[in-house]
Amino acid sequence: MKFATFVALSVVTGVFASPQDAGTSTITIPGIGDGIQLGPIALCSNGRIIRRSQCCKWFRVIPQLQTEVFNNGQCHKGTRRVLQTFFHDAIGFSPALTNAGQFGSLDGSIIAHSGIETTFIPNRALGPTIEALRSIAIRNGVSFGDILNFANTVGLGNCPGAPKLEFLAGKSNSSQVSPPGLIPGPGNSATTILNRMGDAGFTSDETVDLLAAHTIASQEALNLNPASARAPFDSTPAVFDSQVFIEVLLKGTVFTTGGPGIQEVLSPLPGEFRMQSDFALARDPRTSCRWQSNMSKFDFLDADLNLIANTHIIIGNSALVASRFRAAVAKLSVLGFDRNTLDDCSDVVPNPRPQATNPHIPGGLTNGDLEGFCAGTPLPTFPESPGPLATVAAALP
Ligand code: HEM
Ligand SMILES: *[C@@H]1O[C@H](CO)[C@@H](O)[C@H](O)[C@H]1NC(C)=O
Ligand SMILES: CC(=O)N[C@H]1CO[C@H](CO)[C@@H](O)[C@@H]1O
Numbered sequence: 001m002k003f004a005t006f007v008a009l010s011v012v013t014g015v016f017a018s019p020q021d022a023g024t025s026t027i028t029i030p031g032i033g034d035g036i037q038l039g040p041i042a043l044c045s046n047g048r049i050i051r052r053s054q055c056c057k058w059f060r061v062i063p064q065l066q067t068e069v070f071n072n073g074q075c076h077k078g079t080r081r082v083l084q085t086f087f088h089d090a091i092g093f094s095p096a097l098t099n100a101g102q103f104g105s106l107d108g109s110i111i112a113h114s115g116i117e118t119t120f121i122p123n124r125a126l127g128p129t130i131e132a133l134r135s136i137a138i139r140n141g142v143s144f145g146d147i148l149n150f151a152n153t154v155g156l157g158n159c160p161g162a163p164k165l166e167f168l169a170g171k172s173n174s175s176q177v178s179p180p181g182l183i184p185g186p187g188n189s190a191t192t193i194l195n196r197m198g199d200a201g202f203t204s205d206e207t208v209d210l211l212a213a214h215t216i217a218s219q220e221a222l223n224l225n226p227a228s229a230r231a232p233f234d235s236t237p238a239v240f241d242s243q244v245f246i247e248v249l250l251k252g253t254v255f256t257t258g259g260p261g262i263q264e265v266l267s268p269l270p271g272e273f274r275m276q277s278d279f280a281l282a283r284d285p286r287t288s289c290r291w292q293s294n295m296s297k298f299d300f301l302d303a304d305l306n307l308i309a310n311t312h313i314i315i316g317n318s319a320l321v322a323s324r325f326r327a328a329v330a331k332l333s334v335l336g337f338d339r340n341t342l343d344d345c346s347d348v349v350p351n352p353r354p355q356a357t358n359p360h361i362p363g364g365l366t367n368g369d370l371e372g373f374c375a376g377t378p379l380p381t382f383p384e385s386p387g388p389l390a391t392v393a394a395a396l397p
Contacts, residue, residue: 042055051344052343052344075155076397078129078132079155082129082151083156085126086152087332091182091196093106093200093201094182109175112174142169143172157350161353162353166330182200186222187262193277205290206328207281210328210329210332217237217244224258231256233247239355242318243359245282247269248278248282250269252267252274292372359383362389
């Protein structure tokens with residue numbers, strides 16, 4: 001028996017090791033429905049071996065998400081909007097308000113109660129993303145909280161360097177509309193953001209860790225000039241790296257075309273959008289050291305890292321950023337829930353694409369353009385890319 005288990009687990013490891021494997025089913029085993037549990041492992045109808053048979057159904061959702069939401073597996077606008085929707089649904093959680101009889105959390109309420117929640121200013125552009133997720137959830141008989149969580153793990157995996165996120169399934173489909181005013185805004189002070197995130201249970205370190213999301217982000221609502229549509233927050237918006245932490249610390253010199261937009265401050269690169277709140281958090285004494293620590297090129301990978309795919313390829317600080325982001329997102333996704341009541345379906349999540357680029361100073365700038373705000377800790381030095389100052393291209397539509 002022991003030997004049989006060992007063989008089975010070796011198969012599991014082998015299956016997990018191949019990149020971009022999930023969703024590309026090559027074998028179909030007829031007659032086992034959504035999966036069959038064989039003791040500690042389960043065999044899914046697509047031939048994949050995972051831990052729990054109740055997670056098998058998520059394999060068939062992957063290609064639907066990739067086709068209908070992520071434009072055939074891209075790190076593009078759909079990916080960014082799903083991540084933003086995920087955050088905006090989850091952060092509608094406030095113990096202070098819960099005590100006063102109002103509720104939130106990553107419960108899918110942004111989908112179930114979209115008529116109300118898309119009237120909140122930060123959610124006004126999320127309608128198409130919400131409708132695409134609603135359609136896939138209903139077609140597959142899964143809850144709105146689960147689809148939002150799962151879509152986020154699949155979408156992030158399309159961005160090279162992203163961590164493989166945790167996926168706990170089995171949330172109830174019932175949700176309560178989020179109270180208004182809980183989503184942080186670009187004009188908020190560091191204190192307002194830290195208080196709001198603190199109310200939801202996040203430390204200042206975890207708040208910075210979550211802001212790694214802005215490494216794949218862009219703006220569409222703050223500067224409406226068509227030439228600045230999808231102006232990104234760093235120079236590599238299709239890669240999950242640590243560039244946003246580096247670039248928000250570079251001396252600001254330019255606004256985006258037609259700017260300044262709403263809550264826009266000077267950025268170091270033409271075409272790059274820097275929002276006031278990111279600028280403030282990078283420089284506030286409560287967050288500046290965490291912001292800067294995320295930049296250090298020679299940080300060792302922390303213990304979480306063996307949970308991340310492609311650890312042998314991710315190097316230096318980008319891996320640290322990815323691992324901290326993973327932990328903070330795992331916390332965000334179960335706010336207000338008891339994680340022990342959910343099924344760990346993380347083994348269905350596709351492996352993310354490997355990260356190919358290293359942290360760097362963009363062309364035309366030098367380490368001397370970096371401004372450090374962590375008292376007593378010198379800034380790390382980064383390789384300086386050759387070439388003149390380039391205009392940052394818009395993030396993918
Ligand atoms: C805590 C303070 C935060 C503030 C003030 C903030 C604010 C903003 C704003 C104003 C935009 C631009 C929206 C637009 O013009 O369309 C944006 C974009 C974005 N944010 Fe945040 N955000 C915060 C944290 C987060 C977190 C924690 C996440 C995810 C975990 C996140 C994910 C994103 C993504 C993915 C985009 C890009 C959307 C796109 O490119 O279409 N943000 N954020
Ligand atoms: C979830 O609730 C919506 C209504 O808000 C409904 O249309 C959908 O079928 C429900 N899904 C499940 C899995 O019960
Ligand atoms: C250079 C730097 O600040 N490194 C820090 C990175 O983060 C870890 C964990 O918070 C710290 O221990 C390091 O000092």
